[in-house]
Amino acid sequence: MDVWNNIRRIIQLSDDEEDNESVLIFAALLEDQNFYQKRRCRDSILQGETYVMEILNGHRERCYENFRMYPEVFRILCSTLKDGTHIPATLPASTQLPFRGRKGYTTQNVMAVCDFDMRFTYVLAGWEGSANDSRILNECTENEAMNFPTPPAGKYYLVDSGYTNKLDYLAPFRGHTYHFQEYRRTRQPRGREEVFNHRHSSLRNIVERCFGLLKMRFAxxxxxxxxxxxxxxxxxxxxxxxxxxxxxQHQPDDIFDGNDPPQSDSEDDEIVEHVPSAQLREMDQLRNTIADQIWNSLLHS
Known part of the structure; x- marks a missing residue:
């Protein structure tokens, strides 16, 4: 109270409005400092299981901030455990060269398959960042120990233009605009091949969204x-x-429920794969048949 009494006395003796305003601001800052003392927010002295339980029994948003999932999902995870894209890599300088990709930094190349429900059905991590995507796929498909899932008869993996259009793997037409984002930013697809590529990319875009969400959740x-x-x-x-x-878990989730999921920054590799000509002809014929059906349906719609 003595501070405010002195402030009033100063204002009464002064005729300068700007000086009075400055005095009031200074007084407000002093009062704010007296009432609000800065304290650390993350000041828990607990560790291990007791710290986890403190988070679980506290505010839901704090749980999501720390564990990237809400308490009810985390509890199910703990119960379950009791019962039973390129990713940056940090390596010694002497071993970095094979892991250094085209962007200049070291990464591990991760090959993944996902379904249309945004769940990964196969993941292989640990390859050098400089490894070609087709080379990794060949290792998975040719090595039985990898347990790579073959698509059912009449079904195909949708792959980008970094892969060969071969048996079981349906790739887009090379030499034509492909990526879904390019069509959204510039123009509508034109011609038979671009229409096919647009449809192909819009379906395969799910894996890019999955990669983006994964990196968004796990910093x-x-x-x-x-x-x-x-x-x-x-x-x-x-x-x-x-x-x-x-x-x-089908629970509310800020990242999965976002309106505009991020896209991954993946790039298409150059194809360095040798495939039997009979396989190439068979898949080229299939791709052409599908492209013709889509194009004809548009012409007659």
Missing amino acids: ILRAMPPYKFSTQVLIVMACYTLHNFIKN
């Missing part, structure tokens, strides 16, 4: 700490697993 995938590389690979696999787990 560690955008800036990997310098753990040993085998640990980095396990972290990537854990993040993919948690992505599927959260999706399977």
